[in-house]
Amino acid sequence: MKLIIAAIKPFKLEEVREALTSIGVRGMMVTEIKGFGSQSGHTEIYRGAEYAVNFVPKVKLEIVVKDDMADQVVKTIEDTAKTEKIGDGKIFVLDVAQAVRVRTGEENDDAL
Amino acid sequence: MKLIIAAIKPFKLEEVREALTSIGVRGMMVTEIKGFGSQSGHTEIYRGAEYAVNFVPKVKLEIVVKDDMADQVVKTIEDTAKTEKIGDGKIFVLDVAQAVRVRTGEENDDAL
Amino acid sequence: MKLIIAAIKPFKLEEVREALTSIGVRGMMVTEIKGFGSQSGHTEIYRGAEYAVNFVPKVKLEIVVKDDMADQVVKTIEDTAKTEKIGDGKIFVLDVAQAVRVRTGEENDDAL
Amino acid sequence: MKLTKIITLAAVAAALPALALAQDGPTGPATDEVKWILTSLLFLIGGFLVFWMAAGFAMLEAGLVRSKNVTMQLIKNISLFSIAAIMYYLLGYNLMYPLGDWAIEFYFSGLFGSVGVLESVGVGYDAVDDAGYASTSSDYFFQLMFCATTASIVSGTLAERIKLWPFLIFTAVLTGFIYPLTASWQWGGGFLSEAGFSDFAGSTVVHACGGAAALAGAILLGSRIGKYDSAGRVVPMPGSNLALATLGTFILWLGWFGFNGGSQLAMGTVSDIADVGRIFANTNTAAAGGAVAALILSAVLYKKPDLTMVLNGALAGLVSITAEPLTPTLGSATLIGAVGGVIVVLTVPMLDKMKIDDVVGAIPVHFIAGFWGTMAVPLTNDGAAFGTQLLGFVSIVGATFVLSFVVFLILKLIMGIRVSEEAEIEGLDMAELGMEAYPDFTRS
Amino acid sequence: MKLTKIITLAAVAAALPALALAQDGPTGPATDEVKWILTSLLFLIGGFLVFWMAAGFAMLEAGLVRSKNVTMQLIKNISLFSIAAIMYYLLGYNLMYPLGDWAIEFYFSGLFGSVGVLESVGVGYDAVDDAGYASTSSDYFFQLMFCATTASIVSGTLAERIKLWPFLIFTAVLTGFIYPLTASWQWGGGFLSEAGFSDFAGSTVVHACGGAAALAGAILLGSRIGKYDSAGRVVPMPGSNLALATLGTFILWLGWFGFNGGSQLAMGTVSDIADVGRIFANTNTAAAGGAVAALILSAVLYKKPDLTMVLNGALAGLVSITAEPLTPTLGSATLIGAVGGVIVVLTVPMLDKMKIDDVVGAIPVHFIAGFWGTMAVPLTNDGAAFGTQLLGFVSIVGATFVLSFVVFLILKLIMGIRVSEEAEIEGLDMAELGMEAYPDFTRS
């Protein structure tokens, strides 16, 4: 199994979720994060003082899928999250050794 | 070492934490997340308009433990987080290559 | 590639970010978490009732870097996040199978 | 005491023998100067209560927009009030009160363009502008607050997408020209008051007027991105802070006692204060009726009661009673308010069906309930007639809508009135102001 | 001073013409009509200030509940006020003020069942209900607000677990029947006023009454899930927004000037206004005493001062002085309030030991400090006796507790008064209302 971690633009969340559901993803974990990357670093003024905004709000998706689904999931996120503007985000894939569904105790692929 | 990622119901957090402490887990990272899964998807009405609630609040635990403790940790989470109702959550296990305790610089097993 | 996960004290975030940038880290994901560890567990009083504070606020960094940069990144976080006081945090390193930059579709090292 | 009593009686004996029997101290009505003082006091108290409504609108709106647009909503609210204060001084006050000096008889004041002037410092009773009324300063203070209210109504409807500057320019025109003009037709002694139109504290003159301007803006501005999905379904965009929204509603409710009570325009006689009391009691019970009606109806229609509807319901109850808060009994005032509450619950989704995106429900509350309140006057006040009420509503709302539409259109052509798509998605706070309202809190 | 006085008398002695000579115009007390106007004004100002307390309770409670129950607390607060307004009109007002017409002498009004009726529009002085008092409308408006206060007290204690509808039904009974009944025993000229019970603005009649109803409900309802752990230790459930809670306290403090000051029931004479002034000053200093006492005591007992205790302390100070805000000196008023603050800090944990789960501390603040305030009256007012004070407290609190307990019990049997365990754990906002108060913010 693979754990797919993706940092995307917050307003793309709903679209990505729908796309993933349509290809059969049945679960994910979503976290609000502060993203740092090429997009970051513009400046704002507060009460007359300039300051750099180093972090931009992003949403992080964590999805565990069967190995054979991984590529498709990555592709789907890539396609739906893309705006071709800086800050679209990143996708990372890691190996997962084991998965368990708490309710039933099912393991690995059955647990997803 | 293993990284154990678990998504559970928020109100179970305290119970799970206590159970894990009792079996010798000495640290973890806890994050509020929005969970998407079989449980999601009921509808609510706001000012006369129906809408689907696609995410349910969950808590994500991230725990790094010695290899030989992993199974026990998974089991403990499974047992304490279970309510047998949909949405109980998932547990995932990943391999960890290295661990460091910042304060002391201790590495790997000693760092946990 | 490696995924470096670090839990540090919130007020160290800015310092660590700057240090990492200076050694060439070009992106990261930052999450507010509740940390549980040796530092936790002091008690407070609310309206006359004692209670234990089991979690302390921490910040979690997730950084994906080329394999050859991993050690330097770990070292840098270690050095800048250290206060030698309990609760300084932990650093974990995991293997990453694949990385993609959404905007361009670049893969792996080029995506970072 | 005893002594004084006898003397007084002696003094009075000649004039009003009957009173001679009165047990305790001097008797009779207040003197002209005391009346003048008391009525002025009514305006000052009423005025600060209506001022407080500006804070109510600010909190209500800040609570009902999404967290990414709160700073913008706050800056709009405090700025619009400030601009209204200045414009009403520069143009509005004299445009609204021609004092019989018309440029166009009964339609357009001849005093337009002259700034507001108060009585001189330490003015004596013999030198006051109107010895039978109250101090000009207190009247000005009170009337100004009504003017600002119209602008507050507009800001809620157009929230989360209108640019700051065009909105503020519109506010200046609305408070300096549009409202004072249409208001002069009724309260300035214009053709509507001549025709016998009856709108005690302004269900039409103030609330429907603000609602009409809001409607014009909403139509030209269009709905927020994502408010209606491809399938045409409404996508709720929940308010970010219902505690603030509730606080705002309570503030408005409180301010309304000044809004309606002060509109008695006199407090110097037993009849007047008793009437002000009636107005307070009726205003309160109408709000209660509106809230309870919305509570029950929203629970019936949607299974679960909807707090935002209850808040709107209370406000709709207040707007409904504003056209005639004096003549109804407590019972009928409660019912008039309740109908207002029903109206809100039914018309909020209706507007959405028409794809008119009203962020805070200001149109149902101020425009539609304002219409109901205006038409309900004849039910309890024989002095009013349905035809005239309709005439009044149509005249003021029609004129306000057209004028507002034109102004918004011009602004749209000249400078654009809507923020960019990126800005709207990112949120106006960061995009337009670079300042979050709640920077320390993680947004979900 | 002296000089002026002599002249005045001289002037008066020679009747009016002489007035022309008096340096500073006419002299003497206000005429009966002016008095009537001023007292009516007192009720209107006092009334809107007490109305404002409804917002204070809403904010205090919304701030002290957990974020998952805020929407519910808000809808309860605005609804309970609205229901109180309607019930007091339908039943309460006439049940509370029999005007001598008793069904059961000194115990039960004969007017029960008749709705509140105000003086006719534009009533003349010769036709007013009570020429020696004030307008019925202003009195009604003022008294209604007191009735609503009792209900607000209950909602705080029972927060986070009671179902909406049973709570609102109870509110209707409390405000339409229970409070008006027990209040009639004192303020309606019933047996307690006959017995010489002294409760100026209602430490017992309003606050302890509300507290007693809250206590009955808390006992029947039980504590929140997880409030007391297996080992019987208290598990704190911190309020979600202490800024709101503090705002609520300031609002209540402000409203209390109307609550106590208006209870002077007269403003037409020099003595009356001077007394109202005493009451304002004493009310303020008692709140200050309560806050400071709670600040210091909580710091001493718990090492760190506790803001929520300071807020409760200020309120307890206000409740303590409410039974007699007139006769104490500023010093004794401060001390009476301070004792109230001490009471709160000591009794909040005490209630927890008894496993009575009072979410906002309303029982210590309104019930226990209300008892203290009632018993403290004889300390500064010779007209009052401990025995009678005790009688009054026991009668009103006893009756309220029993009646409330019965009503809650019936509701429990008929429809259940507590939400399901799932609902309570998930939070009443999503479970019962499907609406979060702060949807944009990540909950920790």
Added chain:
Amino acid sequence: MKLTKIITLAAVAAALPALALAQDGPTGPATDEVKWILTSLLFLIGGFLVFWMAAGFAMLEAGLVRSKNVTMQLIKNISLFSIAAIMYYLLGYNLMYPLGDWAIEFYFSGLFGSVGVLESVGVGYDAVDDAGYASTSSDYFFQLMFCATTASIVSGTLAERIKLWPFLIFTAVLTGFIYPLTASWQWGGGFLSEAGFSDFAGSTVVHACGGAAALAGAILLGSRIGKYDSAGRVVPMPGSNLALATLGTFILWLGWFGFNGGSQLAMGTVSDIADVGRIFANTNTAAAGGAVAALILSAVLYKKPDLTMVLNGALAGLVSITAEPLTPTLGSATLIGAVGGVIVVLTVPMLDKMKIDDVVGAIPVHFIAGFWGTMAVPLTNDGAAFGTQLLGFVSIVGATFVLSFVVFLILKLIMGIRVSEEAEIEGLDMAELGMEAYPDFTRS
């Protein structure tokens, strides 16, 4: 108009009997007792409005500090008001009003040390302290609120780093001694009033005084950790809740009507109420001018308008008009306020350059705009002279600064005034109080 006037004159000429003829009842000014009642009422209304400002400061400051310091800011605000109330009773009131009894002629009251005493319960007009003024209780209530205001000003500037107890001890000295002393020089009939210094409601006496104390504290306390980076650049620390900050500003704006209006110190004559009206109108328009000026200037200087500057601008407008809210026309009042708004936008960054860390901008708003307001008096009031104005400002601000500096210094030496570095970094709420203001929300 004309008609009525003639009749009135006729009536008066023929003394009372003729009154019977006057269409509209008795004529003439209010009697001495009615005047006394009305002025007392002015103080009570003004007093509760100024009390409300304490809530305004609390919300403004709670909104402008970071979320980790909110509980502390709230406990400071409610405690400082309570302490002010007690200290003003124990020492302040009599120190401020020597009633001609000086220990040091025109500089130090002989009554220092005696507690405040009100007129006896039910006092008769013949026994009142000042038959030509108002009830002592109402005067005390009103004056107390001014005293508390000075302390509120200080808490904002020193937020996020000063320890609770030293701050509260300083508050006690400021409200019990420093402010009453310097205020006595002007309002107690001291040397400044003798010199003809003119400060109607206290731009200098109250606001600059509070600002001077704040400045002394800020200098001794130093800036917050990380406020100025190694390169000396300012690091913004955004307020955590701009909705609260805006609410606080609206509350202050409302309270200011009482602050300035009540300072007319009389409401019993036509001239007085007309003047109070002028003051209300001018106060409002000055705030509007300040807000608009800050809105435009911040937009021009920083590209994007700054809400916090607009809020400060409105407050600066209010402070600017406080020294003379009566004599300006509406136009000049607006301009005087606008200059205040400009001052804030320009001096906030200036203070930062000087590394004086003023968390909420209280020094620009109260001290600098207070100076402007004081010096602006002669522009509209011939009775005032620049020299005297400068003398007054320098005397009061100088004395307050020195005394405050000494007190803070002593506190620093004895117990330390600043929290530990760990505490400041962790936040005062958890470190010092163990209580978060928003515990349910994840902090970003």
